[in-house]
Amino acid sequence: MEIDGFRGELMAPDHAEYDTARAVWNGTIDRRPRLIARCSGAADAAAAVRFARDHDLEIAVRGGGHGVAGAAVCDDGIVIDLSAMRAxxxxxxxxxxxxxxxxxxxxxxxxxxxxxxxxxxxxxxxxxxxxxxxxxxxxxxxxxxxxxxxxxxxxxxxxxxxxxxxxxxxxxxxxxxxxxxxxxxxxxxxxxxxxxxxVGPTVTAGPVFWAADDTADVLRFYRDFVSDIPDELGTVVKLCTIPPLPVIPEDLHWRPAIAVACCYAGAVEDGERAVQALRGFGSPLIDLIAPKAYVAHQWGLDDTVPHGWHYYWKSTNLAGLSNDAIGVVAAHAHAANSPRSYAAMFHFGGAVARVPHDATAYAGRDVPHNIIIHGAWLPEESGEMEAAETAWARGFLEALEPHRADSVYVNFIDADEDDSRVRDAYGDEIHQRLAEVKAKYDPDNAFHLNQNIRPE
Ligand SMILES: Cc1cc2nc3c(=O)[nH]c(=O)nc-3n(C[C@H](O)[C@H](O)[C@H](O)COP(=O)(O)OP(=O)(O)OC[C@H]3O[C@@H](n4cnc5c(N)ncnc54)[C@H](O)[C@@H]3O)c2cc1C
The missing domain is CATH 3.30.465.10 (Uridine Diphospho-n-acetylenolpyruvylglucosamine Reductase; domain 3)
Structure with missing residues (x-):
C-alpha cells in the first residue's frame, strides 16, 4: 500500500516492527490496524488523513500512546502515528x-x-x-x-x-x-x-510516605494543609504500596502506604519552608523530599507505571475532602488485590481556578481535588486479577458517589464509559459549543476514536 506524498514509514501487518508499533501503554489493548503510517512531519499527517478519507478507513491518531482507553490504535483502519515526531x-x-x-x-x-x-x-x-x-x-x-x-x-x-x-x-x-x-x-x-x-533547575520536591493505617489521619491533615499553601506548591496524594525503587530501602518495598508527593515551583529555601509542616506530621515511614533536579523529579515515577502492564481506570472530580469522603477513601484505597494498583489525588486551585470557566473547553476548574483509581496488574495475571481489580475500581468509585463533583477529567476516562461521561466531563454548555466547532471542522466525525464529541 502506498500513500501519495507520504515520506515516513508505512507498516502493514507483514512489517517486522508491526507488533511493536501497534502496542500502546495499556497492555490490555490488542488491536490490529490495516496500516500504521509513521509520519515524519506535518505533510505526512496531512497525506495520511487524505488517504484515509479517500479510502474510507477508520482513523486513529497516536501521540504518546498513553491513553488508558487505547484510542491511539484501531482494528482494521489506519493509525496516524506521530511517534517519530518528537522534536x-x-x-x-x-x-x-x-x-x-x-x-x-x-x-x-x-x-x-x-x-x-x-x-x-x-x-x-x-x-x-x-x-x-x-x-x-x-x-x-x-x-x-x-x-x-x-x-x-x-x-x-x-x-x-x-x-x-x-x-x-x-x-x-x-x-x-x-x-x-x-x-x-x-x-x-x-x-x-x-x-x-x-523553574529550578533545582527544586524542593519528592514524597513523604506514612503507613496505610495512618491514611485517614494523613488525609485530614492534608486537607487542612493544602487549604493555605502558596501557588508554587503542587501536591499529589498517592495511596499505594511503596514502589521498589533503588532510592527506597528494600524492607519498605511493596508496603501499603499513603504518600504526599510535592514539587515547589520557586526558590529551594522557600520550598523547604512550605513543606515543613507536611514533613513534621505524624511518623513518616520515609521522607524523600529534598532539593533535586526538576527533570529527575519528573522522571522519578516513570518506572512505577511501565508500558505493557494491564491497566483499568476509574476517576472523578471530588467536591471536597469531607471527613466522610476521607472515610470512603481510607476504606477502599488499600483494598486492591494487586500491589501495583493505587489511587492518586491531584490538588487544584491556584492559577487553574483563576482562568474563567468559558475561556477554554476544560471544565472542572473549580474543583479542589480529583481522584484516579488505577487498577494495574501483570499481563500474566489477567483473568482473576483483572476481574478483582476491575471490581475494586468500580466499587471504589461507586462508594465515592455522594462526594463527587459534577465533572470528571476527560483524560482519565477509560473505554467502558458511555457518552454521558464525556458530557459530564464538559457540562452541557461547553459540550454544546464543542459540538458546534466539531460540526465546522469535522462534520463527518472522521476523528472519532477519542472521548468523542459528535458534530451538531
Ligand atoms: C501513567 C499515566 C500518567 C498520567 N499522568 C497524567 C498527568 O500527570 N496529567 C495529566 O493531565 N494526564 C495524565 N495522564 C493522562 C494523559 O493525559 C492521557 O493518557 C493522554 O491521553 C496521554 O496522551 P498521549 O498522547 O500519550 O495518548 P494517546 O493514547 O496517543 O492519545 C490519547 C488521545 O489523544 C489523541 N491524540 C494524541 N495526540 C494527538 C495529537 N497530536 N493530535 C490529535 N490527537 C491526538 C488520540 O487520538 C487519542 O484519542 C496520565 C496517563 C498515564 C497512563
Whole structure:
C-alpha cells in the first residue's frame, strides 16, 4: 500500500516492527490496524488523513500512546502515528517552545530545563504531550502556571480535510478554544507552541510516605494543609504500596502506604519552608523530599507505571475532602488485590481556578481535588486479577458517589464509559459549543476514536 506524498514509514501487518508499533501503554489493548503510517512531519499527517478519507478507513491518531482507553490504535483502519515526531525547539529569549505532536513530556522537560525553563506537563515522563495537552494537562506546576492548555499559544492542526491550519487566538480562534480541553476531536495536532517559565533547575520536591493505617489521619491533615499553601506548591496524594525503587530501602518495598508527593515551583529555601509542616506530621515511614533536579523529579515515577502492564481506570472530580469522603477513601484505597494498583489525588486551585470557566473547553476548574483509581496488574495475571481489580475500581468509585463533583477529567476516562461521561466531563454548555466547532471542522466525525464529541 502506498500513500501519495507520504515520506515516513508505512507498516502493514507483514512489517517486522508491526507488533511493536501497534502496542500502546495499556497492555490490555490488542488491536490490529490495516496500516500504521509513521509520519515524519506535518505533510505526512496531512497525506495520511487524505488517504484515509479517500479510502474510507477508520482513523486513529497516536501521540504518546498513553491513553488508558487505547484510542491511539484501531482494528482494521489506519493509525496516524506521530511517534517519530518528537522534536522540541526552545526559544529561551521569548520563553516559548515549539513541540512536535508525538513528543513525550520527558522530551519537553529535557530541552526546556537546559534553559532553566518549564511548562506544566504530566507527572510521568513517558506520557504524550498530544493527548495530555488536548484534554487539559494537569501536573506539578499547574497551581503556579496553569494547566498545559493555559500555556498553549498556538497549534498546527491537520483538519479532517487533510489541510494544515494554525489555531491561535488570532487564527481560527474557535478551533483554538476547542483544542484546549476538547481532546483529539478536531484534527491531528502536528505541533504545539507553549509559554515557558523559569523553574529550578533545582527544586524542593519528592514524597513523604506514612503507613496505610495512618491514611485517614494523613488525609485530614492534608486537607487542612493544602487549604493555605502558596501557588508554587503542587501536591499529589498517592495511596499505594511503596514502589521498589533503588532510592527506597528494600524492607519498605511493596508496603501499603499513603504518600504526599510535592514539587515547589520557586526558590529551594522557600520550598523547604512550605513543606515543613507536611514533613513534621505524624511518623513518616520515609521522607524523600529534598532539593533535586526538576527533570529527575519528573522522571522519578516513570518506572512505577511501565508500558505493557494491564491497566483499568476509574476517576472523578471530588467536591471536597469531607471527613466522610476521607472515610470512603481510607476504606477502599488499600483494598486492591494487586500491589501495583493505587489511587492518586491531584490538588487544584491556584492559577487553574483563576482562568474563567468559558475561556477554554476544560471544565472542572473549580474543583479542589480529583481522584484516579488505577487498577494495574501483570499481563500474566489477567483473568482473576483483572476481574478483582476491575471490581475494586468500580466499587471504589461507586462508594465515592455522594462526594463527587459534577465533572470528571476527560483524560482519565477509560473505554467502558458511555457518552454521558464525556458530557459530564464538559457540562452541557461547553459540550454544546464543542459540538458546534466539531460540526465546522469535522462534520463527518472522521476523528472519532477519542472521548468523542459528535458534530451538531
Ligand atoms: C501513567 C499515566 C500518567 C498520567 N499522568 C497524567 C498527568 O500527570 N496529567 C495529566 O493531565 N494526564 C495524565 N495522564 C493522562 C494523559 O493525559 C492521557 O493518557 C493522554 O491521553 C496521554 O496522551 P498521549 O498522547 O500519550 O495518548 P494517546 O493514547 O496517543 O492519545 C490519547 C488521545 O489523544 C489523541 N491524540 C494524541 N495526540 C494527538 C495529537 N497530536 N493530535 C490529535 N490527537 C491526538 C488520540 O487520538 C487519542 O484519542 C496520565 C496517563 C498515564 C497512563
Amino acid at each position: 522540541v525547539w526552545v526559544d529561551p529569549a521569548n520563553r516559548t517552545a515549539r513541540v512536535q505532536g508525538g513528543a513525550l513530556w520527558g522530551d519537553v522537560d529535557q530541552e526546556t530545563q537546559a534553559h532553566g525553563l518549564a511548562t506544566t506537563g504530566g507527572i510521568i515522563g513517558h506520557t504524550g504531550v498530544g493527548g495530555l495537552t488536548l484534554g487539559g494537562g494537569i501536573g506539578w506546576l499547574m497551581r503556579k502556571h496553569g494547566l498545559s492548555i493555559d500555556n498553549l499559544l498556538a497549534a498546527e492542526v491537520v483538519t479532517a480535510e487533510g489541510t494544515s491550519v494554525v489555531a491561535s487566538p488570532d487564527e481560527h480562534p474557535d478551533l483554538f478554544w476547542a483544542l484546549r480541553g476538547g481532546g483529539g476531536n478536531f484534527g491531528v495536532v502536528t505541533s504545539f507552541q507553549f509559554a515557558l517559565h523559569p
